[in-house]
Amino acid sequence: MRNEFLWVEKYRPKTIEDTILPCDLKKTFQQFVDQKNVPNLILSGTAGVGKTTVARAMLEQLGCDYIVINGSMNGNIDTLRNEILNFASTVSLSGGRKYVILDEADYLNANSTQPALRNFMEEFSRNCGFILTCNFKNRIIEPLHSRCSVIDFKINKKAMAKLATQFFKRVTKILEEEKVEYEQQVVAQVINKYFPDWRRVLNELQRYSAVGKIDTGILVNLQETSIVELVGFLKEKNYTEVRKWAKNNLDTDVNELYTKFYEISSDICTKQTAPQLVLDVARYQYQNAFVANPEINFLAFLIEVMMNCEFV
Numbered sequence: 001m002r003n004e005f006l007w008v009e010k011y012r013p014k015t016i017e018d019t020i021l022p023c024d025l026k027k028t029f030q031q032f033v034d035q036k037n038v039p040n041l042i043l044s045g046t047a048g049v050g051k052t053t054v055a056r057a058m059l060e061q062l063g064c065d066y067i068v069i070n071g072s073m074n075g076n077i078d079t080l081r082n083e084i085l086n087f088a089s090t091v092s093l094s095g096g097r098k099y100v101i102l103d104e105a106d107y108l109n110a111n112s113t114q115p116a117l118r119n120f121m122e123e124f125s126r127n128c129g130f131i132l133t134c135n136f137k138n139r140i141i142e143p144l145h146s147r148c149s150v151i152d153f154k155i156n157k158k159a160m161a162k163l164a165t166q167f168f169k170r171v172t173k174i175l176e177e178e179k180v181e182y183e184q185q186v187v188a189q190v191i192n193k194y195f196p197d198w199r200r201v202l203n204e205l206q207r208y209s210a211v212g213k214i215d216t217g218i219l220v221n222l223q224e225t226s227i228v229e230l231v232g233f234l235k236e237k238n239y240t241e242v243r244k245w246a247k248n249n250l251d252t253d254v255n256e257l258y259t260k261f262y263e264i265s266s267d268i269c270t271k272q273t274a275p276q277l278v279l280d281v282a283r284y285q286y287q288n289a290f291v292a293n294p295e296i297n298f299l300a301f302l303i304e305v306m307m308n309c310e311f312v
Contacts, residue, residue, distance in 0.1 A: 007202045011174050016057050019050055020166045020198065022159045028151065029054055033061050038099065040121060040130045042145065044137040045153025047248070048197030051133040055101045059131075065092045066099040072107035080116050088120060088128035098128045105132035106139035118143045155196055164195055171205065175214065180205075182214035190214075200248065227260055231268055234302065235311045242306065246299045254294050258285040261305070270310040280304045 013019045016029045032038045038058050043051040052068070059066045067087050069079060084100055092098045108114050118141070121130055130148070134140060137150060155163060168191055175182045187205070194200040208214060226249060233241040249257070258281050265277045284301035291297040 007174060007178075007206045008199050011170075011202070012053055013050075013057055015061055016054065019054060019057060020163055020170065021050060021054070021153075022155055022163070025151070025153065029058055033058055036062060038062070038064075038097075038129060038131070040148040041132065042105070042137060042140060042148045042150045043131065043133045043153065044150065045135070046197065047135060048194075048199035048201075049153045049155075050198060051153060052101065052103055055131045055133065059099050059101075062096070063094055064096055064099050065094060066101055068101045068103060070103045072104040076109070077112050077116055080113060080120065084117075084120060088124040091127065100128060100130050102130065102132045104134065106134035106136045108140075110139065110141050114141045114144060118147065121147050160195070164191055167191060167195075167198060167201070171201065174202070175205070175209070178209065180209040180214060182209075183216065186214055186216055197248070227264070230302075231264075231311075234306045234309070237306055239303070239306070242302050243299060246295060246302060250295050250298060254288060254298055255285060257298065258288070258301075268309070268311055270312055273308060273310045276308055277305060280308070 016026060016033055019026065019029075021029075041055070043055065045051055056066075056068070067083070069083065088098065088100060090098075102108070102117075108117065117130070121144075132140065132144070132148065137145075137152075168188060171187060171191065172182070172184070175187070190204060191201055194204065205214060226245075230242070230245045230249075233245060262278060262281045265274045265281070269277050280301060284297060284304075288294055288297055
């Protein structure tokens, strides 16, 4: 299977003990396992912090039957009526409680799918539990909040260094097991760049390990390859991917990204539209100094580029 070749799946923690989480969160999830009772949950946090991993680890430790459904891809009302209904309405072969893990539940339609899910939670409460993961808990309707325990995957400044150190040890062990040569300083910089998106760290390291040693050469390649990828999305006018790129890459100084677009303006745009790109860079970089949300400001800049630039 393809997943066997993905490090994020191959090395996904199987127990709560193996997860890398702040102590208070880890203690909470371990108590659910020890008490053999996982309530309905909403797990909220940024991408790649381990929400789905935690859900699966708890259920696998308890030997529960469960299914995983991606709310952003299969979150329509028909999925609930068919797949979830068929699963939740039958008795577990192991005799225990069954569970539905709804990944990216904040993408479920708040006017149809989420209200229907509320009814399923009530109807099958004796037989089936639900664990919802999301990036934005405010997109999940209040009736679902009231039926679940809401747990935020927050990492305070005190815990950051400790968790990054733990993950560094985990990553280097993976690299050694995969027989990949690496420089410790470079691995540390990759972790710092994408922290706390552990999934992104592993995916990036696996991608670059395929072409050689993890050394200082990849640090330049990481940014350059990413910008080339973004320009490709802009050319295709693929708003969805452009938005994802903006969300995943604003962990660094956004002013560096504006400067990069200024530097490549004549390389990616025609002579007629390159000056407009420079004007857009100047305007949005200036606005960035006082906007409430730099990510939205940068995404607006990218939309301007996507709509106004004639790409070469």
